[in-house]
Amino acid sequence: MGGTRLFRAQWLSFFGTGFGNREVAGRRPPGVGSPFLAPVALAGWIAGVAGAALPPVPVPPENPITESKRVLGKILFFEEQISTSNVVSCATCHVAASGGADPRVAVFPGLDGVTPSPDDVQGSPGVVKADTFNRFEMDALFALRPQVTDRATNSNINAVYAPDLFWDGRARTTFFDPETGQVAIASGGALESQCVNPPLSSVEMAHAGMDWTGIEQRLQRVRALDLSTNIPADVQAALNTTRSYRELFRLAYGDEAITGKRIAFALATYQRTLISDQTPWDAFQAGNQNALTQNQRNGLQAFLSTGPQGTNCTACHSGSTFTDNTFRNLGLRPIAEDNGRQGVTGNIADRGRFKVPGLRNVGLKRTFMHNGQFQTLQQVMAFYGGVRNVNPNPDNRDPVLNTVNLPPQQGGPVQDFLQNGLLDPRVRDQTFPFDRPAIFTSPARAANQATVIAGTGVVGIAGTPRIVVQSAPMVGNRDFKVGLDGARPGATARLGVSTVAPVNGRITPQSFFDDTTVGASGVASGIATQFWPLLPGKVSSGQVLFAQWFVEDAAAAGGLAASSVIRMPIFCGSAGCPNVCSMADFNGDGLVDDTDFVLFADAYNDLVVPIANVLGDLNADAFVDDADFSAFSVAYDTLICS
Numbered sequence: 001m002g003g004t005r006l007f008r009a010q011w012l013s014f015f016g017t018g019f020g021n022r023e024v025a026g027r028r029p030p031g032v033g034s035p036f037l038a039p040v041a042l043a044g045w046i047a048g049v050a051g052a053a054l055p056p057v058p059v060p061p062e063n064p065i066t067e068s069k070r071v072l073g074k075i076l077f078f079e080e081q082i083s084t085s086n087v088v089s090c091a092t093c094h095v096a097a098s099g100g101a102d103p104r105v106a107v108f109p110g111l112d113g114v115t116p117s118p119d120d121v122q123g124s125p126g127v128v129k130a131d132t133f134n135r136f137e138m139d140a141l142f143a144l145r146p147q148v149t150d151r152a153t154n155s156n157i158n159a160v161y162a163p164d165l166f167w168d169g170r171a172r173t174t175f176f177d178p179e180t181g182q183v184a185i186a187s188g189g190a191l192e193s194q195c196v197n198p199p200l201s202s203v204e205m206a207h208a209g210m211d212w213t214g215i216e217q218r219l220q221r222v223r224a225l226d227l228s229t230n231i232p233a234d235v236q237a238a239l240n241t242t243r244s245y246r247e248l249f250r251l252a253y254g255d256e257a258i259t260g261k262r263i264a265f266a267l268a269t270y271q272r273t274l275i276s277d278q279t280p281w282d283a284f285q286a287g288n289q290n291a292l293t294q295n296q297r298n299g300l301q302a303f304l305s306t307g308p309q310g311t312n313c314t315a316c317h318s319g320s321t322f323t324d325n326t327f328r329n330l331g332l333r334p335i336a337e338d339n340g341r342q343g344v345t346g347n348i349a350d351r352g353r354f355k356v357p358g359l360r361n362v363g364l365k366r367t368f369m370h371n372g373q374f375q376t377l378q379q380v381m382a383f384y385g386g387v388r389n390v391n392p393n394p395d396n397r398d399p400v401l402n403t404v405n406l407p408p409q410q411g412g413p414v415q416d417f418l419q420n421g422l423l424d425p426r427v428r429d430q431t432f433p434f435d436r437p438a439i440f441t442s443p444a445r446a447a448n449q450a451t452v453i454a455g456t457g458v459v460g461i462a463g464t465p466r467i468v469v470q471s472a473p474m475v476g477n478r479d480f481k482v483g484l485d486g487a488r489p490g491a492t493a494r495l496g497v498s499t500v501a502p503v504n505g506r507i508t509p510q511s512f513f514d515d516t517t518v519g520a521s522g523v524a525s526g527i528a529t530q531f532w533p534l535l536p537g538k539v540s541s542g543q544v545l546f547a548q549w550f551v552e553d554a555a556a557a558g559g560l561a562a563s564s565v566i567r568m569p570i571f572c573g574s575a576g577c578p579n580v581c582s583m584a585d586f587n588g589d590g591l592v593d594d595t596d597f598v599l600f601a602d603a604y605n606d607l608v609v610p611i612a613n614v615l616g617d618l619n620a621d622a623f624v625d626d627a628d629f630s631a632f633s634v635a636y637d638t639l640i641c642s
Contacts, residue, residue: 053285054277054320057160060175060188063265065272068252071238073270075248076263078235080440081222082215083205084134085127086471086479087441090198090267093124093153096427096434099364100155100274105372108148109141111337119337122372123149128470128483130207135529136468136483137208144468144485144527147203150338152372155365157427157434158358160272161321165194167354167370169327170344178260179212191268196260212260219245219258226573227472228437229445235437243575244585273433276360276424284421292421299417302410311410312403322359322422329353330387331397332369340370351396361427363419377419381411440472448472453546453565456505460553460561461488462526467549467563473570475541476578478533478617484549484563487518489526493551499543502565507546518551534570536579543570584618584632592636600624600632 059065076082080089093102102124110119125146129139136144151167165171175189176182178196185192198204199215206215223243225231231239242248246256253262281300283291292300303313318324327341329352341350354370368374374383384406391397406414427434438444450469457464468483482495493516496509518526528549539545549563556562572578584592584600617624618631 053282054158054275055161057272057275058188059272060185060192062185063189063192063268065269066252068238068248069266069269070273071234071270072248072252073266073268074232074235075224075238076267077270078228078437078439079219079225080227080472082199082218083127084130084207084210084218084479085205086227086477088127088205089439090156090195091436091439092441093204094156096157096274096430096436097364098366099361099427100157100159101365101367102153103366105366105375106146106148108150113141119333120371120373121148121150122152122367122375124153124204126201126204127206128468129202132207132209134207134479134481136481136485136527138527144466144483146470149203151370152367154355154357155361156271157274157276158321158360159194160191160275161358162190162323162325162355164325164355165190166197168341168344169355171197175264178264180261184261189268191271192264195264195267195271199263215260215263216258221478223476223573223575223578224248225437226476226575227440227474229574230438231574232432232435232437234432239575275433276427278426279360279422279424281417281421292417295413296417296421299410299413299415300421302414303417309405311406311414312400313406313414315400315403316356317359323356326356327353328356328398328400329396330369330401331391331393331395332373333371334393335395338371349396352393353396353398359418360422361424363423364428377415381406381415385411448474448569448571450566450568453502453567456502456548456562456565458506458556458558458560458562460551461555462486465549465551465561465563467547467566469566469568473534473539473545473568475534475536475539475570475572478535480532480534482530482532482547482549482566484518484526484528484530484551487526487528487549487551487561487563488553488555489518491518491526491552492516493518493528493549495530495532496548496550498546498548501546501567502548505565506562507548507565509548509550536577539570541570541572541577544568545570581634584636592632597632597636600628 076090077094078089078091080087080092082089093104094100095103097103104125105122106125107115108121108123109115110117110121112119125148128144128146129137129142131137138144139147142148154165154167159165163173171190171194173187173190173193174183175185175192177184200206200210200212202208202210222245224239224245225235226243238248238251242251245258249258249262250256252266280291280296284297284300302311303317305311306314316324316326316328327350329335329340331352335352339351341353341355342348344350362368363377366375368377368380374380384404385408387401387404387406426432430436440448450471450473452467452469463486465487466485468485469481471477471480473480484493484495487493495513495516496507496511497513498507498510500508500510513530513532516528516530518528545568546565547568548565551561551563552559553561581592584596618628
């Protein structure tokens with residue numbers, strides 16, 4: 001109850017008495033009469049800014065905001081278990097403290113496949129490539145390492161004000177139900193359209209062939225935010241009631257159905273509350289003339305200046321969101337590398353154009369531009385300072401750049417205004433509504449993450465084989481798997497496990513998995529996958545396990561090559577350690593009763609299921625069969641899960 005009262009107070013503080021109306025009584029209108037703006041700046045102000053405050057938050061009538069839906073969306077936004085690797089969520093790539101973008105820097109090597117080289121993209125790491133059965137699969141660019149997106153991550157803060165989203169605008173204002181194809185939102189649904197892309201992307205979150213049925217099944221069998229700690233108060237209040245996604249969807253929508261449309265509606269609802277409007281600039285516009293320093297006021301004046309001697313920044317970065325939401329070609333890289341908006345519209349006039357981003361909280365970002373080629377705002381200022389005279393890729397370059405004028409004496413103050421005057425401290429400090437739990441992949445959770453022990457392994461014909469683990473070693477994780485890379489193709493390999501740390505680069509296995517044959521994946525490489533469901537009773541919290549592949553290889557000492565060793569600290573999720581009973585409580589109500597029996601019976605009738613991918617497969621052997629029926633019967637007799 002305390003968490004709920006706290007949230008309501010925060011909600012009222014954030015939205016005021018009317019949704020989206022954040023005016024403060026007694027504040028005078030901005031602009032005219034300010035002693036800090038010269039007449040030319042005032043003209044630019046009037047032309048460039050249509051009002052001080054952000055406009056009311058647009059909400060499509062098909063998806064009205066409700067509190068239960070907002071909380072569900074916030075939970076889903078941070079839910080790493082929605083990905084087939086169990087380690088990627090929306091929040092993995094969208095971090096408020098980085099301006100809503102990704103603080104991590106990973107390299108997509110571009111068309112030439114070489115890095116470093118001029119066509120590299122600073123993107124976001126996603127999942128290790130996997131096939132339709134979730135087995136690791138060799139990727140031509142990234143091998144058995146996390147794939148990287150071919151564009152930089154854009155901010156999701158204030159994204160609600162854009163009619164179309166993504167750098168190329170492919171997330172359109174009309175939202176179609178991803179399962180039925182029917183129009184679900186006629187207009188104003190760009191956030192919903194954006195939400196349905198990453199969960200199915202085989203680069204960002206999913207194995208090949210993943211569909212919405214698979215995602216719905218995943219959510220049915222996991223406990224909400226089990227991989228997260230330090231959970232915000234509003235979310236924890238909901239999770240104190242239930243960890244079942246079926247129940248969370250019932251609270252939000254009236255029944256337990258989990259669908260792609262409902263997932264998108266909830267995620268978009270949450271993101272409509274991520275409104276950054278408490279910057280020094282907002283306070284300055286509301287009448288606090290000391291909210292900006294003199295240097296920042298100089299930067300603001302320069303930013304707003306127009307005409308032959310003006311910076312003309314507002315030709316693109318206008319309005320209270322500091323973007324006109326158009327698509328422009330800055331001539332950063334050849335169009336052959338990425339044709340941008342043209343790929344969506346098919347219009348040759350759109351070649352090389354990308355969305356103009358908003359500038360609020362831009363000083364928090366780690367990379368800039370659609371390909372992330374700049375790492376500091378100073379580099380961005382230098383680019384625009386020379387853009388009139390430097391034209392590296394002129395094909396379809398936007399003529400507006402010929403009006404941009406940012407000499408060094410103005411670049412510094414403009415940068416100060418952008419970096420500090422447009423900084424919302426709530427975003428920087430990740431306080432409500434920008435607060436977040438500690439997700440599993442965050443540095444704060446390093447003690448729970450599996451790690452490769454350097455210097456371990458035995459050299460084979462192609463060097464030392466590599467062990468690959470991306471998932472979380474959490475009790476109850478039925479998707480845990482261990483990969484092998486760089487082994488002799490066609491060789492027999494076995495994964496060994498020990499509770500004792502390696503000596504001289506190898507472990508002394510106390511148990512082995514069954515033999516597997518290394519698959520061919522290149523001239524001198526080979527891969528394999530071992531599924532290892534971390535079921536309760538098989539592993540326990542506090543254990544530290546060590547795993548290593550052993551591969552038949554005549555070129556290795558003793559005829560066995562050995563991979564590097566992985567250290568796995570086994571832990572229980574934030575919902576506590578599961579047991580067979582709790583895993584059979586499919587609707588998450590604390591009981592294993594007739595409702596769960598009906599759900600189990602439906603799965604039992606299907607018999608064969610994707611590997612460890614649906615509720616009912618209690619022993620994670622890819623079948624819902626008599627063994628699972630026996631386990632379910634034990635839980636059913638128990639009734640109440642303690």
